[in-house]
Amino acid sequence: xxxxxxxxxxxDVARTGxxxxxxxxxxxxxxxxxxxxxxxxxxxxxxxxERGARSVRLTEAGRVLAEHADRVLSELDSAxxxxxxxxxxxGGRLRVSVFGTAAGFTVPALGAFQRRHPGVELTFxxxxxxxxxxxxxxxxxxxxxxxxxxxxPKPDLRGLRQTPLRSERLLLAVPPSLRPGDExxxxxxxxxxxxxxxxxxxxxxxxxxxxxxxxxxxxPKVGFRTDNFDTMRTLVAAxxxxxxxxxxxAVPTQGVTFLEVARPTQLAREVHATTRAGSTSPAVEQLLExxxxxxxxxxxxxxxxxxPG
Numbered sequence: 394x395x396x397x398x399x400x401x402x403x404x405d406v407a408r409t410g411x412x413x414x415x416x417x418x419x420x421x422x423x424x425x426x427x428x429x430x431x432x433x434x435x436x437x438x439x440x441x442x443e444r445g446a447r448s449v450r451l452t453e454a455g456r457v458l459a460e461h462a463d464r465v466l467s468e469l470d471s472a473x474x475x476x477x478x479x480x481x482x483x484g485g486r487l488r489v490s491v492f493g494t495a496a497g498f499t500v501p502a503l504g505a506f507q508r509r510h511p512g513v514e515l516t517f518x519x520x521x522x523x524x525x526x527x528x529x530x531x532x533x534x535x536x537x538x539x540x541x542x543x544x545x546p547k548p549d550l551r552g553l554r555q556t557p558l559r560s561e562r563l564l565l566a567v568p569p570s571l572r573p574g575d576e577x578x579x580x581x582x583x584x585x586x587x588x589x590x591x592x593x594x595x596x597x598x599x600x601x602x603x604x605x606x607x608x609x610x611x612x613p614k615v616g617f618r619t620d621n622f623d624t625m626r627t628l629v630a631a632x633x634x635x636x637x638x639x640x641x642x643a644v645p646t647q648g649v650t651f652l653e654v655a656r657p658t659q660l661a662r663e664v665h666a667t668t669r670a671g672s673t674s675p676a677v678e679q680l681l682e683x684x685x686x687x688x689x690x691x692x693x694x695x696x697x698x699x700x701p702g
Contacts, residue, residue, distance in 0.1 A: 397469060399433040400462035402426055403441060403451075407459040412442075412449055486514040487676040490525045490537040494622065494641035495664065498559075499538050502683040506676075513676050522548070529553060529667050536677050537667045538684070540639075543659065544604040554672075555665040556681055559688045561640040563605075563660045564651040566625070568632040578655035585611035588634035590625050593618045601662075602637050608657045 398419075405415035416426035434441050441455035451459060487506075491499045507515055520528060525537035526548045538558070541547060565579060571587060573579060589606070591613065592599040599618075606613040617628050622642035629636055630648035639662060643651040654660045666684055668677055 395436065396433070397466065399429050399436075400458075401466055402429055403433060403455065404459050404462045404466060406430070406442070406449065407451055407456070410448075410450075482510040482675055482679060483512040485674075485676060486516065486535075487674070487680060488516045488518075488533070488535045489680070490518050490520040490528060490534045492521050492525070492538060492540060493519055494639055495538045495540075497641055498687050499684065502680065502687045505683050505687075506680050510676070510679070526550075526553070526667060529669060532669070535668065535672070535674060536680055538664065539667045540662045540664045542598075542601045542662045544601050544608075550667075552670050554668050554670045556668070556685070558664045558666055558684055560661050560663055563601075563637045563639055563654065563662065564643050565654055566629045566636045566638050566643065567650050567652060568629050568635070569648055569650075570632055571635060572650045573652070578653040580656040581606060581609040581654060582611060582656065584635050585609075585613075587614075588616040589613040590617040590619070590628050590634045590636040591615045592620045605637065605657060605660060 402415050402419060405418045406412060409415055409418065412426050412430065413423045416423045419426065430442060437454075437458070439454045439458075440452050441458060443450050443452055489499075489503065503515065503517065506513075518534070520534070520537065522537075522539035522541070525534060525539050528534040529537050530552060539555075540561070565581065565584070567584070571584065585606075589602070591602040598620075602615075603613060617633055619625055619628070622638055625636045625638065626642075626644070626646040626649050628634065630646055632648075637660075638651070666681055668681070
């Protein structure tokens with residue numbers, strides 16, 4: 394491969410008409426410049442310069458190479474500027490994926506990032522963790538906000554890095570007919586006879602519901618299935634059954650009470666920012682800082698209280 398520094402000297406000889414002029418532009422002596430140009434001729438195997446006693450001019454081969462060198466060096470300069478822009482967060486791109494109920498704390502962080510770095514092209518797609526983790530590994534997404542339930546096997550994280558963001562409890566959504574008389578946390582076993590509303594069998598959270606109920610000593614009688622938490626709350630409010638929902642999905646709904654669960658214990662999911670282990674992207678690191686800052690702020694990840702509907 395031709396040395397760009399030698400190509401730059403040849404181009405500057407064409408522009409200045411002399412080796413001394415090219416050397417001055419490059420900040421070196423005329424003798425050093427002459428040596429580098431001679432090395433370029435040896436490398437190409439073609440005579441590039443016709444040297445006279447007091448002048449130098451390019452051969453036809455030298456002229457052709459100098460023209461190409463001008464375009465090559467211009468592209469290299471552009472590449473260098475683009476690289477500096479990415480490093481300085483004045484350019485480049487950042488591709489982000491988020492699962493649905495994480496929007497409450499991730500969108501403000503994305504907004505803060507965009508205001509600080511408007512030159513970075515920011516894209517967003519909603520993906521559940523089972524889709525997002527492979528997308529990060531494949532290089533289709535730069536940063537994914539994902540979650541993991543203790544009841545489910547951990548995904549393959551080889552080549553990936555996870556930064557903990559927050560822990561979200563699972564709450565039991567109950568209709569008025571099953572609302573207890575006091576504020577105490579409940580045992581899931583007390584609702585073994587109730588109808589259950591759960592995600593479809595293809596969803597990972599569906600396995601969490603069934604595994605959790607089995608750990609409490611019973612098999613849930615699932616009568617309604619939906620992957621949409623709005624629909625799930627609507628079904629609970631209509632007295633069609635009870636449902637486990639993560640904290641962010643426990644929004645106030647008429648006719649629904651969200652109960653803390655005493656048994657089984659530690660019923661929660663862990664939320665992470667998942668990135669490639671080898672990533673050195675300044676944009677990824679900046680968004681990571683903003684996400685951690687967001688969930689660390691007062692109210693950013695505080696647990697919800699029991700909400701009577």
